[in-house]
Amino acid sequence: MSSSKQIPEVSTFTFLRQAIKILNNPLPFHHKNFERYGDIFKLNIGFGNYAFFSRDAELAEYVFQKNWKNYTKSAIQTEDLAKYLGKGLLTSEGELWKKQRKLIQPAFHKKHLEHLMTTIKETIVAELSTIKINTDVDVLPIFSNLAFKVVVKSLFSNAATNAEIKILQEVTEENQLMLVKELRQPYLKWYFQSFGVIDKHLARSKESRAILQAIIERRQHSATKYYDLLDMLLEARYDDGSSMGMEQLIDEILVLFVAGHETTANSLSFTVQLLAHHTEWQEKVRTQYQSIVSDGKTDTMTTILQSQLAKQVIEESLRLYPPAYFMDRVNIEDDEFKGYHFKKGSSFLFSILEIHKHKELWEQPDDFNPDRFSPEKAKTYSSHYFPFGAGPRKCIGNNFAIFEMILAISEILLKFNILPVKETIDINPLITLKPKNAIVRFENHSL
Secondary structure (H helix, E strand, C coil), X not given: CCCCCCCCEECHHHHHHCHHHHHHCCHHHHHHHHHHHCCEEEEEEECCEEEEEECCHHHHHHHHHHCHHHEECCHHHHHHHHHHHCCCCCCCCHHHHHHHXXXXXXXXXXXXXXXXXXXXXXXXXXXHCCCCCCCEEEHHHHHHHHHHXXXXXXXXXXXXXXXXXXXXXHHHHHHHHHHHHHHHCHHHHHHHHHCCHHHHHHHHHHHHHHHHHHHHHHHHCXXXXXXXXXXXXXXXXXXXXXXXXXXXXXXXXXXXXHHHHHHHHHHHHHHHHHHHHCHHHHHHHHHHHHHHHCCCCCCHHHHHHHCHHHHHHHHHXXXXXXXXXXXXXXXXXXXXXXXXXXXXXXXXXEEHHHHHCCCCCCCCCCCCCHHHHCHHHHHHHHHHCCECECHHHCCCCHHHHHHHHHHHHHHHHHHEEEEECCCCCEEEECCCEEEECCEEEEEECCC
């Protein structure tokens, strides 16, 4: 590959030599290479092909925002993930994506989300009542259930049965684990295909689709208005006045399930562990939230918008542990940036985790410091803070996720003190950045 500036190369041999370690956790391999080679290096994946790994925030901003039209998502999302989820917003490209984004965007405006916030708060409070006190608790299963039920309630109100919810949750988690195996063990592709492993998971995906179709059809025959996301999606119209077809509607709902519960559950689990180690922030968030809700008259959306300290805690947690810790792109045409030349069809993998902890971008980057996201400081980080991506393809549900997490963290602190059990916060990098053994201890908070 020709370029005016040479990009350091990691050989195929080096990659294969580390294959087992990379399968379990690729992050140390990437970090070692970034520290050795700088903010960009290329991995030789054979046959003259390279993958560019970057923690250059300026390049990320250029690709995601400034020159986004020249970059598309990679086959990892548009093909590998799409075979399980269909062609929804997360996995579609080109004209289909533009058409769907324009149609769906209004459902996630703040004024529409106001209708859902009371339901979301009720769901959160109900789930928190299951937390056991004065015992070691792994919070990831708790928050996985909480986030999944919030998505279900927001989408369907009471239209889904517990049995249907259970199957949808199981299939979502099973398919993610399968996709991780496919991506990290490409040399076993023949085995996965020849021995029906992928077919088994695709059959489970069809089971999910059948459940969703049944839920949608029940709603279509219902005379009741719920003002939930399903109602909004059913009422949405394209420019020609037509509505979404059944298959496309199911695709979009599957994407909302995956994106709407997985990342939120992970983030809440990391946030609670951080708070366990920083009790001063528990008290700050709790005091502010108590003052907001004390009169019992403030509506839920206003409460959320006034909970600034909870928001800062969540934003700092998303910096330290971004659920979408890698984001990929492929350039459509040749491109130039900072003296580098990139041939069309080059694969880019941006380490959001490395950008969020870059020593030249953040003061004491490994420290938990929510004050960085105070209103007067937050804008200074907009060019190198990407928890939900950036540009036109920024996550459509970012406000929904932040609002939900503000409510969850605030309600937890209203009821409990959080105590640390472990000295470290451990990670499990799958499709998203998941916590590992996210164990804390809750005790009742006495007012």
